[in-house]
Amino acid sequence: MPRIRITPKNLYAELSTAAEKLNAGRATLQAAKDATLGSCARQEVFRIDNVVLYRYQARTVVDNPVPVLIVYALVNRPDMADLQHDRSLIRSLLDRGLDIYLIDWGYPDGADRRLSLEDYICRYVDASVDFIRAAAKQTKINLLGICQGGTFSVCYSALRPEKVRNLITTVTPIDFHTRDDMLSHLFRHVDVDLLVDSSGNISGDMLNAIFLSLKPFRLAQQKYVHMLDTLDDVETTRMFMRMEKWIFDSPALAGEAFREFARDFYQNNGLIKGNIRIGDRRVALESLRMPVLNIYASNDHLVPPAASLALGEYVGSDDYQALEFPGGHIGLYVSLTAHELLPSAIHEWLGQR
Amino acid sequence: MSDPNAWAEMQQQLQRVWQTLLQQVNGADMGGPWSQFGFDPGQTQPGLDAFSQWFNKGLYGLFGAPLQGWPFSGGVGSDRSASNAWFGMAPSEFVAMKDLPPLGLNRETELRWRELSEALKDQIDASNQLNRQLAGICTAALKRFQKSITNNEKDDIEITSLRGLYDLWIITAEQVYAEQVMTPGYSKAFGNCINSTARARKIWQELSDAAQASMNQPSRSELDSLIERQHALAAEVRALGERVLGDKDLAALHARIDALSQHVEGLTPAEQNKQSADDNSATAKKQPVHGPAKHKRGVAAKRPRKAKARPRAARSVHEFDIGNIRSETEPSPK
Structure with missing residues (x-):
């Protein structure tokens, strides 16, 4: 029995359906082209250089007096945490009575190329934390880091443990040399200094090209072929367009910060070796003595589970918990399943501490 | 290919x-x-x-x-x-x-x-x-x-x-x-x-x-050089600001203000009037004045009177008068 049974009749039906979808697609894409990101009201409360701290408007009675500061990655925009009303981590956390702040790093330009990790972690994060501590009249606040922002949160918490009550990391790389880390493998032989010296800031397009090259057949081809299936559905296409906007609305990375992160974290795997220095201080993971919740995605192709799970081996905290969620790096925030599970897990964990 | x-x-x-x-x-x-x-x-x-x-x-x-x-x-x-x-x-x-x-x-x-x-x-x-x-x-x-x-x-x-x-x-x-x-x-x-x-x-x-x-x-390297200098300058200003108005300095300043307040409250009305008159007299002689602390200690009087007035921005850092906290930042007369 042949395994492939594509008959002329089947193929004709398939192509006819595809043609119909394509026909409808024109109107659908027109209707979906203005899809905007973000579903929650927020207010700028603090600004330092190009970095803005937002506070999200409460959607219910705040039941936890300790605010949560979301620290996003420098790559892409933080809109992914509030993509649309039914796929919004922030909205769900607000609905559960948490007080949410978020740092928006902005779009670094040529004048920002000298910004280092010390600037980002010891100035921008620290100033934001201090602002929130003062505003909320709390000595410590909760940090929630996403991806690279999780690594930043880990570093910050290790340097300033007296200001962090609970640390939550999501899809956060800690061990950058795990066997299945394709991104790290690709960067192994790149001369980072030469790259930064010749490029200044590292463009978002270049970073996106590298991210797409991790799964080129799937991310640069198949997903657009599959898009055909929903081309007659405005709402689904609108979400697709929001994801497209989020993926490709990609700020450049400040050259110096990129240099330090790519060289010291990715190439030298300095975080678990204990030789990362931010400014004049060493980042010691054993200094993380506050409660730590480490959330990772089971099918993460960017930050493999092992890269995140390494945190548990090095933290000094007795209250450490790792939580696995089904899905990939992005799916953790935008899939329906994760959307139901993730905010509850965070809210519950914080509520117990 | x-x-x-x-x-x-x-x-x-x-x-x-x-x-x-x-x-x-x-x-x-x-x-x-x-x-x-x-x-x-x-x-x-x-x-x-x-x-x-x-x-x-x-x-x-x-x-x-x-x-x-x-x-x-x-x-x-x-x-x-x-x-x-x-x-x-x-x-x-x-x-x-x-x-x-x-x-x-x-x-x-x-x-x-x-x-x-x-x-x-x-x-x-x-x-x-x-x-x-x-x-x-x-x-x-x-x-x-x-x-x-x-x-x-x-x-x-x-x-x-x-x-x-x-x-x-x-x-x-x-x-x-x-x-x-x-x-x-x-x-x-x-x-x-x-x-x-x-x-x-x-x-x-x-x-x-x-x-x-x-x-x-203008070239890329010139721009880079300017950015480098600007970045270094900004860091220097921040460091200076932290030294001038750092947590410890502020705490010391607050303590001194409290002490002075208590001292003033303890004076009789006549003594307060005399103190006020002395302060005004000192203020008239020394321009600008940002606080009373140095007058009591006579620091202002020790400053070279012959020094010409320098631009305001250039003075503000060194002559920010917060009592004895920043005395080590006094510029040497040139």
Whole structure:
């Protein structure tokens, strides 16, 4: 029995359906082209250089007096945490009575190329934390880091443990040399200094090209072929367009910060070796003595589970918990399943501490 | 094509996959449902051409497009061996010049141009090497795909649509790609491609800067220098601000204010009036005055009176009067 049974009749039906979808697609894409990101009201409360701290408007009675500061990655925009009303981590956390702040790093330009990790972690994060501590009249606040922002949160918490009550990391790389880390493998032989010296800031397009090259057949081809299936559905296409906007609305990375992160974290795997220095201080993971919740995605192709799970081996905290969620790096925030599970897990964990 | 052999091998493999596909959908004897449409082993070229064209375009989109944003980059299918897009000059022409030593006024500039030509040649080599790797990955993926659609008896999964077939191809290709990319050879080729591109860009920027400077135009290196200085200056100002108004300083300042307040509250009304009169008198003599602390200690009186008034901004840092806290920042009179 042949395994492939594509008959002329089947193929004709398939192509006819595809043609119909394509026909409808024109109107659908027109209707979906203005899809905007973000579903929650927020207010700028603090600004330092190009970095803005937002506070999200409460959607219910705040039941936890300790605010949560979301620290996003420098790559892409933080809109992914509030993509649309039914796929919004922030909205769900607000609905559960948490007080949410978020740092928006902005779009670094040529004048920002000298910004280092010390600037980002010891100035921008620290100033934001201090602002929130003062505003909320709390000595410590909760940090929630996403991806690279999780690594930043880990570093910050290790340097300033007296200001962090609970640390939550999501899809956060800690061990950058795990066997299945394709991104790290690709960067192994790149001369980072030469790259930064010749490029200044590292463009978002270049970073996106590298991210797409991790799964080129799937991310640069198949997903657009599959898009055909929903081309007659405005709402689904609108979400697709929001994801497209989020993926490709990609700020450049400040050259110096990129240099330090790519060289010291990715190439030298300095975080678990204990030789990362931010400014004049060493980042010691054993200094993380506050409660730590480490959330990772089971099918993460960017930050493999092992890269995140390494945190548990090095933290000094007795209250450490790792939580696995089904899905990939992005799916953790935008899939329906994760959307139901993730905010509850965070809210519950914080509520117990 | 950057490496005719590598890509020719891939095309041959593509042809074999096409033949296998036709046999699979039409039966081994090709007498199945598709024979009425003229498909048989001897007349597959039109379909293959279309398939091949689509496949190659797809590959270009995958591997070629992301690199196009980079100057000096090639991408899948681009021919970088004969010329480069920037100068329209064969690298061999650049390379041939290197045997002749440059002389005279333009000697150093000439050497830089030769460096660029060497860097461009390296970039082309590295780009070709990466392209060869990618072609090899595609060939290996096609082989595995062919195998997966041939050995169908063992598998009970049935593919009844073009989409199903396409998805199977994607899964197979991603598997092979992931395996190959994780080899040291690919990582090295990828790194070489990025590094050689960056090196060529850097030399090009330096030459471009020299040309800008000769026309009295701002250059990249000047901008970088200004950014560097501005960044250092901002850090210095922040550090100074932290020293002047740091937590410890502020706490000491608050303590001193509290002590002074208590002292003033303890004075009789007559003493308060006398104190106020003394303060006003001191204020009139010393301009500007920001607080009472130094008058009591006489610091202001020790300051050289003959010093000419300096610009306000220049004074503000050193003469920020917060009692004894910043006394060590007093500028030495010049």
